Amino acid sequence: MTLASTWRGGPTASTRSRRQRYEAARRRRSVLIAVASTAFVVGLLVWLLPKSSGWRNVQRAFFDVDVFGSIFPDLLGPFWYDVQIFLWCAPCILALGLLIAVGRNVRTPALFPVRLIATLYIDIVRGVPVILWITLLGFGVPALLETRAWYGGFIVWGSVALIMAYSGYVAEVFRAGIESVHESQRAAARSLGLSSGQTMRSVVLPQAIRRVVPPLMNDLVSLQKDVALVSILGPVEALRRASIEVSRTFNFTPYVAAAVLFLCVSIPLTRLTDHLLQRERRMMTGTAIT
Amino acid sequence: MRTRALTITVVAVAVAVGLSACGSDDDADDADEEAATTTAAAGASTTAAEAATTTSAGSTPAGPARVEPNAEAAACAQGKTLEPGVLTVATGEPAFPPYVVDDTPENGQGFESAVAYAVAGTMGIGPDAVEWIRTPFEAAIAPGPKDFDFNLQQFGITPERAEVVTFSQAYYTGNQAILGYADSAAASAQSLGDFQDLRIGVAAGTTSLNFVIDVLQPTEEPLVFNDNAGAKAALDSKQIDAIIADLPTAIFISGVEIEGTAVFGTFPPVDGTEGESWGLLFAKDNALVECVNLALGALSDSDQLEAITTKWMTTGTPIPEISLE
Numbered sequence: 001m002t003l004a005s006t007w008r009g010g011p012t013a014s015t016r017s018r019r020q021r022y023e024a025a026r027r028r029r030s031v032l033i034a035v036a037s038t039a040f041v042v043g044l045l046v047w048l049l050p051k052s053s054g055w056r057n058v059q060r061a062f063f064d065v066d067v068f069g070s071i072f073p074d075l076l077g078p079f080w081y082d083v084q085i086f087l088w089c090a091p092c093i094l095a096l097g098l099l100i101a102v103g104r105n106v107r108t109p110a111l112f113p114v115r116l117i118a119t120l121y122i123d124i125v126r127g128v129p130v131i132l133w134i135t136l137l138g139f140g141v142p143a144l145l146e147t148r149a150w151y152g153g154f155i156v157w158g159s160v161a162l163i164m165a166y167s168g169y170v171a172e173v174f175r176a177g178i179e180s181v182h183e184s185q186r187a188a189a190r191s192l193g194l195s196s197g198q199t200m201r202s203v204v205l206p207q208a209i210r211r212v213v214p215p216l217m218n219d220l221v222s223l224q225k226d227v228a229l230v231s232i233l234g235p236v237e238a239l240r241r242a243s244i245e246v247s248r249t250f251n252f253t254p255y256v257a258a259a260v261l262f263l264c265v266s267i268p269l270t271r272l273t274d275h276l277l278q279r280e281r282r283m284m285t286g287t288a289i290t
Numbered sequence: 291m292r293t294r295a296l297t298i299t300v301v302a303v304a305v306a307v308g309l310s311a312c313g314s315d316d317d318a319d320d321a322d323e324e325a326a327t328t329t330a331a332a333g334a335s336t337t338a339a340e341a342a343t344t345t346s347a348g349s350t351p352a353g354p355a356r357v358e359p360n361a362e363a364a365a366c367a368q369g370k371t372l373e374p375g376v377l378t379v380a381t382g383e384p385a386f387p388p389y390v391v392d393d394t395p396e397n398g399q400g401f402e403s404a405v406a407y408a409v410a411g412t413m414g415i416g417p418d419a420v421e422w423i424r425t426p427f428e429a430a431i432a433p434g435p436k437d438f439d440f441n442l443q444q445f446g447i448t449p450e451r452a453e454v455v456t457f458s459q460a461y462y463t464g465n466q467a468i469l470g471y472a473d474s475a476a477a478s479a480q481s482l483g484d485f486q487d488l489r490i491g492v493a494a495g496t497t498s499l500n501f502v503i504d505v506l507q508p509t510e511e512p513l514v515f516n517d518n519a520g521a522k523a524a525l526d527s528k529q530i531d532a533i534i535a536d537l538p539t540a541i542f543i544s545g546v547e548i549e550g551t552a553v554f555g556t557f558p559p560v561d562g563t564e565g566e567s568w569g570l571l572f573a574k575d576n577a578l579v580e581c582v583n584l585a586l587g588a589l590s591d592s593d594q595l596e597a598i599t600t601k602w603m604t605t606g607t608p609i610p611e612i613s614l615e
Contacts (some may be wrong), residue, residue, distance in 0.1 A: 042377040054433065054434055057433040058434075059435065060433070060454075061432070061433040061454065062433075094363070139523040139527070140518070142527040142528075142529055143523065143526055143527035144527075145527065146527055146528045148528060148529070152526070152527070152528075152529075153529070154513075154529055189545075225408055231514075232515070232516055232518075232520065233513075233515075234491065234513030234514060234515050234520065234524055234529070234530075235513065236511060236512075236513075236514050240494065240514055243494055243495070244494060244499060244503075244514060246431075247427065247431075247494060247495035247496075247499075248448070248450065248451075248500060249451065249454075250431040250450065250453075250454040250455060251450075251454065252432070252452045254431075266354070
């Protein structure tokens with residue numbers, strides 16, 4: 001390619017530097033390879049799956065289009081129940097988690113008990129499976145209260161169990177964020193005359209929280225699915241509604257329908273997390289290498 | 291109300307004594323026949339305790355009862371079991387009384403355990419050659435090969451289910467019952483409307499749940515639990531007014547498990563209600579089902595099935611029937 005032709009070509013491929021052309025070619029090449037390998041794998045699956053002897057049974061049991069169509073609208077109402085639990089649990093978890101993380105990081109000697117309690121809380125709460133917390137609190141506390149009032153309800157205590165369990169995880173995420181803020185930041189703030197509390201509030205936390213947004217989203221995605229565990233306490237939410245239908249017909253398609261509903265929320269949440277991660281990385285390094 | 295509570299307590303004690311006393315009956319035939327003469331079908335006013343004491347009269351070592359093989363059924367079952375000469379039977383984990391006692395189906399105590407051993411015996415398979423495995427409800431119905439010959443955990447027979455699995459003929463037909471605290475407002479419910487206004491708890495995967503949704507149709511959405519343990523916890527903590535369960539389960543809960551509760555009544559079978567009859571569950575088109583049907587037929591002809599039913603599934607107190615009108 002001569003210089004003249006480059007000029008005549010206008011602001012197209014030829015105006016780019018050799019390096020840019022090379023990079024564009026490499027990008028095209030990776031896209032082509034990705035497409036080819038995806039097509040190969042998907043094609044293999046499509047070709048092989050119907051060949052397996054149990055496929056017809058599996059198809060009938062899990063992917064029955066008629067069953068899917070008839071159950072899906074019925075799941076929407078119960079799914080809203082899941083979303084509601086998620087919506088009131090998430091802010092509580094974030095607030096409680098932050099509080100505990102800060103409690104775990106207090107350095108005042110007089111407040112050592114706070115630190116001790118926060119550490120113990122995280123150890124205990126994270127060490128027990130979520131489903132056990134839900135069973136223990138959800139069935140246990142209403143049995144103590146024996147009331148039909150709102151504060152004695154299964155749902156309230158099931159939610160409290162979720163908030164407890166998840167605040168443990170979230171507190172650790174916040175703690176990691178707080179500890180990732182360099183000591184010099186604290187030192188600088190203190191030397192400017194800020195108190196310990198002020199340093200935490202206006203210097204450490206703003207940096208820490210920004211850093212941990214992606215892992216926090218990760219926990220929220222996880223929470224969004226775990227709200228279905230509250231179904232063991234009796235409310236007919238999406239998972240339970242699906243299981244009722246499964247036991248009635250011995251067809252598992254309703255579970256697939258419920259899974260699709262959960263994906264409708266968790267995939268956008270995950271993509272948002274990815275996006276935030278990417279942005280964070282770009283901000284930290286100035287460029288993102290793909 | 292007081293007298294009722296007293297009656298229930300008496301029954302509770304009787305059932306408890308019966309359960310512990312009848313851990314032994316080798317010659318179940320005579321004993322069961324005797325019991326059968328004094329009793330009718332489930333739900334009638336017969337005494338489990340009476341049947342239990344009659345059977346325990348001949349004190350023999352504990353374990354499943356031996357049953358005379360039926361030639362036809364035995365010949366049929368030859369080579370059709372999963373493992374030759376061994377019958378692999380599945381039930382739930384945990385299994386609840388009165389279907390399985392002490393969560394140990396191997397002891398032959400409890401209705402479903404007794405039925406399994408009776409079916410096995412009739413097919414010429416001795417108690418030693420019966421292997422028990424545990425499957426969750428979902429595993430029993432998932433597509434793919436099964437690791438049991440048959441599964442029994444109160445599976446109601448419905449046409450939809452029968453498209454996916456194969457059921458034997460019914461080994462039990464029962465009614466739904468409602469129970470709650472004897473001294474609660476729910477106990478005074480009379481009409482169907484009164485019962486519909488109660489807050490109901492029910493176990494998932496049961497025919498009771500179908501009954502609640504299709505027939506009872508309570509005004510408030512029922513709470514649905516993994517098993518009756520959850521429903522009991524809910525009743526205990528006053529989150530629900532009443533539990534709907536099949537009659538034998540209801541009798542057991544009110545008689546033995548939760549003090550102060552009573553069975554308010556039973557609901558008559560409704561035409562079009564699904565799943566009032568329970569069948570043994572087989573993998574789709576399992577050839578053994580014919581032989582089991584032969585065995586069940588023989589057991590019911592000789593009244594042995596009725597005797598087992600009477601022994602485990604009935605109570606001494608008459609329970610009112612609630613009109614569904």
